Amino acid sequence: MGVAAIILGFIFKISEQEWFSLILVIASVLILELINTAVEAIVDMISPEIQEKAKIAKDVSAGAVLVSSIAAVFVGAILFLPKIFQ
DSSP states (O other): OHHHHHHHHHHHTOOHHHHHHHHHHHHHHHHHHHHHHHHHHHHHHHOOSOOHHHHHHHHHHHHHHHHHHHHHHHHHHHHHHHHHTO
16 A cells, blocks of 8 residues: 555645655554564563463554554545546
8 A cells, every 4th residue: 555655646736745644644554563573572482381471562563553554544534535526
């Protein structure tokens, strides 16, 4: 989806400020996905058996990815919907 948003940015010739917003939300989703992967790997290494606290750590890091993804969708909608429907 990030690639599609970048392509739309070029198609609609978005402003410098819009590029900044777009790149910021794309990067935040990717960064949080990397952190989520690291948290899951560390939790699995430390606690291979199922434990409630390990599950909570994994769920919270996955939730951070979800929240940032939803925010990215809103930013994309704010940036591109007015341009699409003009």
